[in-house]
Amino acid sequence: MKWILTLIISLTALPHGAFSADKPLEIDAKSFGCMLDMTPVRGFYVDNLIPGELDKTVAAANAEKTVYPAGSVVQLVPDEVMVKRQSGFNSATKDWEFFELNVNQEGSQINKRGFVDVVNRFGGNCFGCHIKAKPEFDMVCENSHGCDPIAIPRPIITLLQKTDARCGGRYTPQPQEIEMLKQFKAAIAAQMAKDK
Ligand code: HEC
Numbered sequence: 001m002k003w004i005l006t007l008i009i010s011l012t013a014l015p016h017g018a019f020s021a022d023k024p025l026e027i028d029a030k031s032f033g034c035m036l037d038m039t040p041v042r043g044f045y046v047d048n049l050i051p052g053e054l055d056k057t058v059a060a061a062n063a064e065k066t067v068y069p070a071g072s073v074v075q076l077v078p079d080e081v082m083v084k085r086q087s088g089f090n091s092a093t094k095d096w097e098f099f100e101l102n103v104n105q106e107g108s109q110i111n112k113r114g115f116v117d118v119v120n121r122f123g124g125n126c127f128g129c130h131i132k133a134k135p136e137f138d139m140v141c142e143n144s145h146g147c148d149p150i151a152i153p154r155p156i157i158t159l160l161q162k163t164d165a166r167c168g169g170r171y172t173p174q175p176q177e178i179e180m181l182k183q184f185k186a187a188i189a190a191q192m193a194k195d196k
Contacts, residue, residue: 025049025071027083032101032108034167035078042142043154045161047073049083065136070095074140077157078103078164079111080120082130082139090115094139098126104165122151122188123195156184 031049038045039054041061048054050071057072068074072084081099089095098118102109112118116127133145141147152160159181162171173181 025083025085027097027113029101029108029110031083032073032081032099032103032166035075035161035164036167036170038073038075043157044074044076044142046075049073060138061140066138066140067094068138068140077152077160078166080126082126092116093127093131096130096139098130105168107166122192152184156180 027049035045038047039058041058046054046057046061048057048069048071053069053071056069060066060068060072061074068084070084070086072082074082074084079101081101083097083099085095085097087095090097093115097113097115099110100112100118100120102111116125118126120126129147129150130139130141132147133139133141137145143149159173159177163173163181
């Protein structure tokens with residue numbers, strides 16, 4: 001009898017279907033939420049869509065030479081996301097899928113998603129920049145991995161993170177921060193109008 005019990009216990013301890021790392025990831029707008037609920041690493045944020053796998057993503061983010069595990073979500077600003085798909089999903093992008101979101105108090109909407117061809121609202125191809133990261137960083141750029149820099153100053157990046165519309169207003173920006181954001185958004189709008 002004892003072996004039957006052991007068998008039942010070990011079977012129920014196996015990863016449950018929906019939570020298995022082998023099952024294809026289903027990613028929709030609901031996969032993305034308040035950035036501040038993710039785990040901060042050196043100024044960007046990580047998560048993992050597969051329950052129980054976050055530790056592996058954090059370890060990957062802190063490793064000197066890294067390959068992020070499947071399910072990893074990486075974000076610097078609220079509306080641009082990279083998600084690591086299962087191994088072999090897309091060899092060109094090293095299995096990263098790129099997303100551009102629209103976010104507001106209600107949540108996220110997926111504006112664009114895909115692999116080598118996703119272009120952000122500033123006309124920049126995600127893959128085109130991120131592929132320039134040295135191979136040991138698995139396409140994660142940060143500010144020292146070899147990618148062309150982005151035009152958003154660090155204080156603005158931090159402010160965009162803290163004021164993510166999906167976070168229920170948990171950070172109240174100072175008047176000068178509101179002004180900074182306003183000026184940044186106006187500069188972006190002017191740049192985009194010029195590019196048209
Ligand atoms: C002009 C080049 C460029 C383009 C275009 C670009 N990125 Fe990045 N991205 C960067 C750089 C550089 C960083 C790191 C900035 C820093 O930490 O100061 C970064 C940071 C990120 C991060 C945080 C992790 C990391 O790599 O440091 C994510 C996630 C990300 N970008 C996603 C995207 C997505 C999705 C798109 C397209 C919708 C995109 N990026 C377009 C250059 C670019």
